Amino acid sequence: MMRDDRLNGDVLTGGFADAPVQAARAFRAALEAMARPGKIETVEGAEGPGISTAAAVLLLTLCDRETPIHLAPGCNSDALRHWIAFHIGAPVVAADEAMFALGSWQALKPLDRYRIGTAEYPDRSVTLIVEVAALESAGMKLTGPGIETEAALSLPEVEAFARNGLLFPLGWDCYFTAQDRLAAVPRTTKVEAL
Amino acid sequence: MTDQAYNFAYLDEQTKRMIRRALLKALAVPGYQVPFASREMPMPYGWGTGGVQVTAACLTPEDRLKVIDQGADDTTNAVSIRKFFERTAEVETTEHTAEATVIQTRHRIPEQPLEEGQILVYQVPIPEPLRFLEPRETETRKMHALEEYGLMHVKLYEDIAHNGAISTAYAYPVKVEGRYVMDPSPIPKFDNPKLESAAIQLFGAGREQRIYALPPHTKVVSLDFEDHPFEASKADHDCDLCGCGSSYLDEVITDDAGGRMFVCSDTDFCATRQAEGHRGALSPQEEYA
Numbered sequence: 001m002m003r004d005d006r007l008n009g010d011v012l013t014g015g016f017a018d019a020p021v022q023a024a025r026a027f028r029a030a031l032e033a034m035a036r037p038g039k040i041e042t043v044e045g046a047e048g049p050g051i052s053t054a055a056a057v058l059l060l061t062l063c064d065r066e067t068p069i070h071l072a073p074g075c076n077s078d079a080l081r082h083w084i085a086f087h088i089g090a091p092v093v094a095a096d097e098a099m100f101a102l103g104s105w106q107a108l109k110p111l112d113r114y115r116i117g118t119a120e121y122p123d124r125s126v127t128l129i130v131e132v133a134a135l136e137s138a139g140m141k142l143t144g145p146g147i148e149t150e151a152a153l154s155l156p157e158v159e160a161f162a163r164n165g166l167l168f169p170l171g172w173d174c175y176f177t178a179q180d181r182l183a184a185v186p187r188t189t190k191v192e193a194l
Numbered sequence: 195m196t197d198q199a200y201n202f203a204y205l206d207e208q209t210k211r212m213i214r215r216a217l218l219k220a221l222a223v224p225g226y227q228v229p230f231a232s233r234e235m236p237m238p239y240g241w242g243t244g245g246v247q248v249t250a251a252c253l254t255p256e257d258r259l260k261v262i263d264q265g266a267d268d269t270t271n272a273v274s275i276r277k278f279f280e281r282t283a284e285v286e287t288t289e290h291t292a293e294a295t296v297i298q299t300r301h302r303i304p305e306q307p308l309e310e311g312q313i314l315v316y317q318v319p320i321p322e323p324l325r326f327l328e329p330r331e332t333e334t335r336k337m338h339a340l341e342e343y344g345l346m347h348v349k350l351y352e353d354i355a356h357n358g359a360i361s362t363a364y365a366y367p368v369k370v371e372g373r374y375v376m377d378p379s380p381i382p383k384f385d386n387p388k389l390e391s392a393a394i395q396l397f398g399a400g401r402e403q404r405i406y407a408l409p410p411h412t413k414v415v416s417l418d419f420e421d422h423p424f425e426a427s428k429a430d431h432d433c434d435l436c437g438c439g440s441s442y443l444d445e446v447i448t449d450d451a452g453g454r455m456f457v458c459s460d461t462d463f464c465a466t467r468q469a470e471g472h473r474g475a476l477s478p479q480e481e482y483a
Binding site: 019020027028031032036063099119120121123125146148169186 | 201202203207208210211212214215216217218219220221222223224226228229251252253254255256310313335336338339340371373374392394407408409410411412413
């Protein structure tokens with residue numbers, strides 16, 4: 001019998017061993033992160049080919065066949081597509097149709113391609129999952145809802161967030177992922193250089 | 195004992211993912227009502243189906259759950275929901291506000307200030323603050339989109355014109371971060387100042403299929419006028435059991451001859467104070483009790 005290449009080990013492994021409980025813990029981390037922009041949370045339990053643990057955990061926790069995903073260049077490998085097909089079942093689509101988009105900051109650009117919601121439904125906007133090399137509580141200054149005074153996070157730039165903020169209540173929201181760490185910057189967060 | 199026939203926290207994983215996505219967008223746009231595909235729950239609408247779905251989507255096995263109904267831990271609704279999650283999620287439960295990591299509430303915010311690491315889940319009957327002013331969802335959605343909230347101010351003004359004061363006593367409308375007008379659910383307006391909290395606040399309306407949220411430290415302003423400022427009012431009385439003069443009170447009729455007493459609506463707060471030795475005007479006399 002011929003063995004399908006797509007069914008190699010990488011594709012079939014790396015999902016949650018106990019999905020209901022691991023997804024619940026992962027979501028609490030994602031919820032805490034989104035509610036407190038800049039706060040770094042640690043997650044565990046998933047491995048996807050070529051992506052960080054945190055990104056794999058977010059995909060498994062939030063995505064399913066109802067959530068079109070865009071894979072930016074650099075993340076758009078056969079192995080990852082097959083992993084998503086097996087574990088998540090989400091359609092992989094172009095940037096302007098995506099509910100989630102995964103990739104490095106540079107690869108995800110230009111950011112004006114993504115859905116930002118409509119005036120009546122600002123929730124119908126993309127969530128970017130940005131892979132970064134490292135995530136530290138230092139660098140840019142964050143203020144806004146969820147932050148008592150101010151927070152700090154290592155972000156790639158200021159300008160994109162400023163432009164996104166002008167669109168409020170429309171706009172994209174993003175998670176930054178590095179190894180098993182993640183932090184969120186929703187559209188309400190004001191980002192300034194220190 | 196858990197009923198193994200059910201998934202962890204009752205809901206199936208796909209439903210939880212759908213609710214979780216709605217919760218994250220709700221936090222990203224504070225005060226905006228995110229539509230979600232509310233499910234049938236094993237309880238009637240009006241008994242907290244929205245709150246239960248939000249709680250189910252948030253719970254982890256490590257959580258300690260508290261459920262209150264108008265401040266009380268011991269009403270049918272609160273006891274049933276606590277038992278429901280004891281059975282389906284095997285979480286520990288508590289009646290003490292400080293010990294809880296997730297608190298589901300109907301119509302009150304606990305007296306004790308909430309802290310980072312706690313989540314307050316509200317059961318919401320009518321999420322749309324403009325609904326009784328404009329019955330059509332298509333129109334209220336446009337009004338939110340255009341930030342057209344004049345009608346709400348007219349309503350509050352008419353209160354003043356008719357009664358000399360803003361007579362709205364519960365579900366008092368608030369403006370969130372200077373953008374969306376939000377219904378804080380039918381909490382007494384006494385609780386409105388507590389909406390600015392260190393905890394995450396999530397609102398679930400099951401029948402109306404809406405989820406909305408307040409991230410911690412979000413600016414929440416109760417609507418008012420310069421010459422009629424917002425006032426967090428309560429019964430002008432002390433608690434008759436614990437003597438507290440600053441808590442929200444329930445009026446309890448004690449006989450059919452006009453007898454009544456005022457007691458804290460927050461049962462945990464009142465019981466804790468009584469355990470600390472505080473006494474009210476109608477507390478049993480220790481030496482004769």
